[in-house]
Structure formats: structure tokens, C-alpha cells
Amino acid sequence: MRKFLNKVLLVGAISLFANNLFAQETICYKNGVTSPSEIETTPLNGIVCKNQLSVNDMKKDGWNVLDIQIKTVDGKLNYSYYFYKIDSLKAAPKINSVNEKAEFSVRPIGTKIMNLENNKSTINVGNLIVGQTGIVVHIYDNDKRSIVANAKVISSNPNSSVVEFFSFDDLKQDALPITNRNVSINDVLVLNYMYNSSLLIAPNFDSFQAVRNEFKENNFIHSDIFAAKLKYNNRPYPTKEDIQQFAMEQNLGTVFFVLDGKIFVVDSKTFTILDSYRFTFDQKEQQIPFYTRVEDIESPFYQIAFIFGDEKLTYNDYYKKILGIK
Incomplete structure (x- = not known):
């Protein structure tokens, strides 16, 4: 039973890794090689190579070699090539x-x-x-x-x-x-x-759409999904821990915060600000806690008192506190 569960976990890790890390990634291999000088022209086995494509063929098709594993078995060499392809990423x-x-x-x-x-x-x-x-x-x-x-x-x-x-x-x-x-x-x-999979925190619909249109490399999960989770948990004012937990559950690598005329790109695990961009948008309309179509997210009284104290923070001030910026 333990061996079966370990296999399930390994398959899960492989699936998560394969589906999300690169636009495409695969491993091709060849066992029992006796002439290493010919390995780059020898057809490899694997899901993509199918005993038809060699290392040189894969490179011509736009694949890059990230890693090579070589093992000696019974005096012969077993090769495993780890290929990845990022040609589907869009303009920066x-x-x-x-x-x-x-x-x-x-x-x-x-x-x-x-x-x-x-x-x-x-x-x-x-x-x-x-x-x-x-x-x-x-x-x-x-x-x-x-x-x-x-x-x-x-x-x-x-x-x-x-x-x-x-x-x-x-x-x-x-x-x-x-x-x-x-x-x-x-x-x-x-x-x-997973840096190209992101959560977007924006104050209104116009800024939400503008950022998504500008950062075409990123796949933004809709903020409604995060808002629905907050509503279910009666937490309309997300803490840093709420955001990090949601990002981990959804396998998101970055969080984008739109505030005070800038876009801040934050690592979801360390909450480090990776980059920031000047961004002009209409700041008159600011939806709390962020732009979402989910309505009436109720909160226990103790959370409001804990987060705001005696002073109700604006959208910009609230997320500045979360990011630790002035």
C-alpha cells in the first residue's frame, strides 16, 4: 500500500511539473548505448521523440536541453535528456x-x-x-x-x-x-x-483589464475565485497569509498588486517584490478589498477591529501595509 501511495505522489508531482512549468517539457532517453559519439544523431525514446527524433532533431524543432543524465549499466550507457520549450510565451x-x-x-x-x-x-x-x-x-x-x-x-x-x-x-x-x-x-x-501564473489584486475593473492586457505572458486567475474563497471563510480583508495560502492552493508563482500609480510583482512564497512598473490609471474608484464581482463578503467584527483598529484604511494604504511599503 505504501509503495502504491508513493507512486501516486510521484505521478502527481510529475503531472504538476509537466503541466505548469514550461510551455512544453519532456524527457527522451536511450538505453544500452555503446557509441557515445553518435548519441546526438541517434533516435531517442519517449513521448515526444517516439524512437524517431534525435537530440539534433529536437534542437532544430526549438527544444532546449536543460539536463542530461548518463548512467552506466552492464558496461553500456543509458542517456536521459530533459528538454523544454518556451516558444508559446508571448511578448513582454x-x-x-x-x-x-x-x-x-x-x-x-x-x-x-x-x-x-x-x-x-x-x-x-x-x-x-x-x-x-x-x-x-x-x-x-x-x-x-x-x-x-x-x-x-x-x-x-x-x-x-x-x-x-x-x-x-x-x-x-x-x-x-x-x-x-x-x-x-x-x-x-x-x-x-510558475511565475507566469498569477493572482491580480486591482482596485477597479479598468485597471484589472489594463494589467491583464499588458502582461500577456501571464495567466491570471480571476480575482472572483479568490473573493469566493474569502466570502466562504468570512474574510473580506485578505491578510498576507490568506494570499499566500490561496496562491499555494492554486499553484500561483506571483501576485500582482495595482496601487498608487504602480504595479508591484510579488513572489507568492517569499512575498518579495520582484519588480514594479509605473502605471497610470483612474484611482477615483477603489473597490474594497479588490475588484471582484462577488458581493456581500461579510466579516466577523473581531477581524475588522484587528485589521483596521480605530482607523479605516483606504485600498492603497491597506495593501501598502501588507507589502511593507510606504
Whole structure:
């Protein structure tokens, strides 16, 4: 029974990873190779390769190699190629970023874990944002892989960065066991995991639509879904923890806040402000707690008193407090 449940968990992790990380991703493999010099022209097995496409064929079709696993079995070589394709991502926003320190993008960044000490690793990717997050993927034989941890950037310079690992709870279910596997050398680190799946907090319909039209790379879950959850829980004024919990449940990597003439892009796990953009919109109409078509979200008296105290905050002031900005 335990073995069956572990398989269910692994399949769930694979499904989550495959459906959401890149526009397309796959693993192709070839076992029993005796001539390594011919591997890039040899047809590979796998869902996409189908014993017809080689590494060179995949590259010509726009696929990129993120990782290669090579194992020796009975004197022969087993190759597994991890391919990804991001050609379906649309144009980046045309509005200007306020951030001048590091270039932000929702597109995933992949690299291998080559060192590990005190639950941290130094990677050869520089100019990252402290608080930027990702996941660590362990690749098993052939086309099996699983997410084993979250990762966050804790320091960065122009040439390298240090990431720290923490528990991946997005698949947590009381009825299923969790994996005991820890991060290990040669696992794959993928930064910006699910950054193109987002929640949008905006004060009115016009700003809500304008941001969605501007950030075409992002898939925005409708704010009505979040509002419905808040209504069910009698919480019309979402806390930071409410937003993070919802983002985890819906597998969202970023949260967009529209306030005070700017758009703030926030990592859903660390709540780090990844970037901000100047954004002109009509601020006369501000819907509390945010733009939604869900009406009459009632709140217990104690929550209103706890959040606002004796002073009722405006839309801008409320979310500034949540983001910790002035």
C-alpha cells in the first residue's frame, strides 16, 4: 500500500511539473548505448521523440536541453535528456520597469546543483533577485521526475548566486505520504517556477483589464475565485497569509498588486517584490478589498477591529501595509 501511495505522489508531482512549468517539457532517453559519439544523431525514446527524433532533431524543432543524465549499466550507457520549450510565451510588457538592479522575467531559469552545503548551493547564475524562488527536480530513470524542494535566492552578485532550500508543500495531502528525498548533487534547479501564473489584486475593473492586457505572458486567475474563497471563510480583508495560502492552493508563482500609480510583482512564497512598473490609471474608484464581482463578503467584527483598529484604511494604504511599503 505504501509503495502504491508513493507512486501516486510521484505521478502527481510529475503531472504538476509537466503541466505548469514550461510551455512544453519532456524527457527522451536511450538505453544500452555503446557509441557515445553518435548519441546526438541517434533516435531517442519517449513521448515526444517516439524512437524517431534525435537530440539534433529536437534542437532544430526549438527544444532546449536543460539536463542530461548518463548512467552506466552492464558496461553500456543509458542517456536521459530533459528538454523544454518556451516558444508559446508571448511578448513582454511594454511599460517601463522601475527596477534598475536586476532584470526580472517570468521565464524559467534552469541549472544543475553542483555543490551542496548546509542546505544551500552556489549556482553560476548572477544578477538574481534576493527572494526569487524556484523548485528542485530530481530525475529518475528515463522519463520519471519529481519535485523535491523549493529554493529561494538569499544572495547574488554579477557572476553567481546562493540559493537555500525549503520544503515543497504545494502537493501536500493528509491522505498521501510526502517524499523523503532531499536535494542532492545533479538535481535540477528551476527558478521562476510558475511565475507566469498569477493572482491580480486591482482596485477597479479598468485597471484589472489594463494589467491583464499588458502582461500577456501571464495567466491570471480571476480575482472572483479568490473573493469566493474569502466570502466562504468570512474574510473580506485578505491578510498576507490568506494570499499566500490561496496562491499555494492554486499553484500561483506571483501576485500582482495595482496601487498608487504602480504595479508591484510579488513572489507568492517569499512575498518579495520582484519588480514594479509605473502605471497610470483612474484611482477615483477603489473597490474594497479588490475588484471582484462577488458581493456581500461579510466579516466577523473581531477581524475588522484587528485589521483596521480605530482607523479605516483606504485600498492603497491597506495593501501598502501588507507589502511593507510606504
